[in-house]
Amino acid sequence: MPHHRTILHVVGARPNFMKAAPVYHALAARSVRQTIVHTGQHYDAAMSGAILKELELPDPDVNLGVGSGTHATQTAQVMIAVEEHLRTARPDLMLVYGDVNSTMAATIAAVKLGIDVGHVEAGLRSGDRSMPEEINRLVTDRLSRWLFTPSRDGDENLVREGVDPGQISMVGNVMVDTLVKLLPAADGEEQLRAFALRNGSGPSPFVLVTLHRPSNVDDAEMLARLFAALDRIARNVPVVFPVHPRTRERMARFGIAQGRVAVTEPLTYLPFLGLQRHAAVVITDSGGIQEETTFLGVPCLTMRENTERPVTVSVGTNQLLGRDTGAMEREVEAILAGRRKTGSIPELWDGRAGERIAGLLS
Ligand code: UD1
Numbered sequence: 001m002p003h004h005r006t007i008l009h010v011v012g013a014r015p016n017f018m019k020a021a022p023v024y025h026a027l028a029a030r031s032v033r034q035t036i037v038h039t040g041q042h043y044d045a046a047m048s049g050a051i052l053k054e055l056e057l058p059d060p061d062v063n064l065g066v067g068s069g070t071h072a073t074q075t076a077q078v079m080i081a082v083e084e085h086l087r088t089a090r091p092d093l094m095l096v097y098g099d100v101n102s103t104m105a106a107t108i109a110a111v112k113l114g115i116d117v118g119h120v121e122a123g124l125r126s127g128d129r130s131m132p133e134e135i136n137r138l139v140t141d142r143l144s145r146w147l148f149t150p151s152r153d154g155d156e157n158l159v160r161e162g163v164d165p166g167q168i169s170m171v172g173n174v175m176v177d178t179l180v181k182l183l184p185a186a187d188g189e190e191q192l193r194a195f196a197l198r199n200g201s202g203p204s205p206f207v208l209v210t211l212h213r214p215s216n217v218d219d220a221e222m223l224a225r226l227f228a229a230l231d232r233i234a235r236n237v238p239v240v241f242p243v244h245p246r247t248r249e250r251m252a253r254f255g256i257a258q259g260r261v262a263v264t265e266p267l268t269y270l271p272f273l274g275l276q277r278h279a280a281v282v283i284t285d286s287g288g289i290q291e292e293t294t295f296l297g298v299p300c301l302t303m304r305e306n307t308e309r310p311v312t313v314s315v316g317t318n319q320l321l322g323r324d325t326g327a328m329e330r331e332v333e334a335i336l337a338g339r340r341k342t343g344s345i346p347e348l349w350d351g352r353a354g355e356r357i358a359g360l361l362s
Helices: 014-028 049-054 071-089 101-112 132-143 152-160 174-185 189-194 220-233 245-254 269-278 288-296 325-336 353-361
Strands: 006-011 033-038 093-097 117-120 146-149 168-170 207-210 239-242 262-264 281-284 300-302 318-320
Touching (some): 006 071, 006 101, 014 117, 014 353, 033 071, 101 132, 117 132, 146 152, 174 269, 174 353, 220 245, 281 288, 281 325, 288 300, 288 318, 300 325
Parallel strands (some): 006 033, 006 093, 146 168
């Protein structure tokens, strides 16, 4: 891999920031000139600015202010704004992260200007093209010059799609780098107190929930069924649910009440990690949280039909429950009764993925 003197990072949405941080910090320790371009896909403080501070990332050099919109609108706006920036910036390499709309849009713009792209978290596939993220993964990987994968399945997917193995490097999981670094700062004490999740001897059992995928929250019947099930679970054990803005909007639109569920605003990285480490079980449809719970050894119930992160199921603590809210209730009960899936930590999820990427690029 050639030596890169100037590297431009593109970030846009919440899950990008914890992936970019370890790569940025590792490159900063070498003599690489770096700039951070924020597309503005996410703009609320709790979804963006406050998280960047916790991760000790500098303020982005540029914020393109793209904001929300339909997929085509958001993608097009990012392409226009990134192209304009890159025409003068001309970095040796652009790095993109994960699978959000900003990732794909920035990649298309850069490649057409002849700028090489490196994709961090390459090769993941759910096989489900009804997920916008799957389209973003396919396009980004196809166009990127360098592909940094978190696990062996990523390499296998790429090779199966005809990618030259010389473009692929399995580096481990950058999200885990951030977790390892910040876990000591995320004891969760403040949140445990705020949600009354402490008894004399330590944290009392609780369920932590995050749901924001269109397949769960844009479907009125499904969202109502999820809340009805969570409400029943909350009769026996506290259920804490930091609600993504999309979910909040759908609850209001469909007239779905929170019932006994302790609904809160989105939490930033450290408070959320602080809760996650102490949760008895996490219910989610997020990608990153499937990985974080596997690293922490916390049981995870994923309300999706498929996952682009199969090691979290084969090696880790994750279980896929699809749309089966009945199974969700039964599994929570089983876990609280002590019957929980145990797991181990996947290969190279060791806190050094950012270092490996920096070593390859500089
Ligand atoms: C995006 C990613 C998803 C990721 C998620 C994490 C895509 C296709 N999806 O989904 O993979 O898991 O981020 O959060 O890129 N909104 C706000 N404030 C914000 C951002 C969004 O209120 O700061 C609201 C707006 O009503 C917006 C909606 O959330 O329309 C959806 O935002 P959008 O960026 O389109 O996608 P996410 O659902 O956040």
